[in-house]
Amino acid sequence: MIELFYWPTPNGHKITIFxxxxxxxxxxxxxxxSTGEQFDPAFLKISPNNRIPAIVDxxxxxxxxxxxxxxxxxxxxxxxxxxxxxxxxxxxxxxxxMQWLFWQMGGxxxxxxxxxHFVTYAPEKIPYAIERYVKETERLYGxxxxxxxxxxxxxxxxxxxDMACYPWIVxxxxxxxxxxxxxxLKRWFLAMQARPAVQRAYAKGEGIKxxxxxxxxxxxxxxxxxxxxxxxx
Ligand SMILES: N[C@@H](CCC(=O)N[C@@H](CS)C(=O)NCC(=O)O)C(=O)O
Numbered sequence: 001m002i003e004l005f006y007w008p009t010p011n012g013h014k015i016t017i018f019x020x021x022x023x024x025x026x027x028x029x030x031x032x033x034s035t036g037e038q039f040d041p042a043f044l045k046i047s048p049n050n051r052i053p054a055i056v057d058x059x060x061x062x063x064x065x066x067x068x069x070x071x072x073x074x075x076x077x078x079x080x081x082x083x084x085x086x087x088x089x090x091x092x093x094x095x096x097x098m099q100w101l102f103w104q105m106g107g108x109x110x111x112x113x114x115x116x117h118f119v120t121y122a123p124e125k126i127p128y129a130i131e132r133y134v135k136e137t138e139r140l141y142g143x144x145x146x147x148x149x150x151x152x153x154x155x156x157x158x159x160x161x162d163m164a165c166y167p168w169i170v171x172x173x174x175x176x177x178x179x180x181x182x183x184x185l186k187r188w189f190l191a192m193q194a195r196p197a198v199q200r201a202y203a204k205g206e207g208i209k210x211x212x213x214x215x216x217x218x219x220x221x222x223x224x225x226x227x228x229x230x231x232x233x
Contacts, residue, residue: 002026002079005043005054007033008205009213010167011072011109015053016201017163018076022083030208034218039228046070050228057082073105076160086160093155100147100154100161104168108144111136112168115175121214121223134176141169141182148184152191166192 002019006012006028019026031037031052038050047054047070055075060067061082069078077098080087088094115133118126144165147154154161169189172179179186192198214222 001058003029003056003058005029005031005046005052005056006208007031007052007213008202008209009033009052010112010170011051012053013167013170013201013205014072014164015055015075015079016204017166017198018079018086018160020197020200020204021163021195022079022085024079024083028204028208033222034213034215036221050225055079071105073101073164076101076164080160086158086163088157088159096155097159097161101164103143104161104164108140108165108168111140112171112175116171117223119176120174121219123219137175137177141172141177141185144169144188145182145185148188153188162188162192166198 002024004015004019004026006015007030016028018024031040031043033052037043038047038052043054044050046056046068049070051070053072053075054068054070055078056066056068057078058066069075077087087097111133114129115137118129118133122129144154153159154165166189169179169185172189179189
């Protein structure tokens, strides 16, 4: 059984997509990041960066007791290696997937996160920041569109790279992107959206969240973080 520490955000959806695709049994542990549950000392032991997602695998292949993993890219790789699914074992094909997974983790996710912040959440509208991140979003969408021009999925076969990228393309309208400007990306997006496992993953999230993660109260929790006081246990 896998325990998934989760809130329905793009990084959370990546993992429910994998778990649904692989049909692995899992139990969701809701971590409401808008009320500060990510600072719970028990959660911080698993995820010291106070971010979802994180997992605890209670039956790891090494048989040495529960194993926890934080960072969605590491979790996807862990689950792929555990199940032998969605990540080739052949070195060349494996690193085709890994480079796009890292591209998502280091580029697509953080940059689109800044887009969400400055376009939607920032209390002041700062034209420089909005333009910077909307343009970077457009650039990254273009990279993905080119990559998908002659491939069904990002590296050919369906993989953890697709699972990592898709949830960040779902909010394309609020990122001020028009998928019609990126026809290959649009074709891939619609194919991803139509997958039953992807639909089941998103349905899990629907049952958990009502309303936006970001409101007046959560704005302070999410956007006002400095150094965390040490937890004395
Ligand atoms: N690089 C991390 C990012 C995780 C992340 O930013 N999670 C957000 C939700 S999408 C979160 O937990 N935020 C809580 C907070 O900012 O305190 C990953 O991919 O796992």
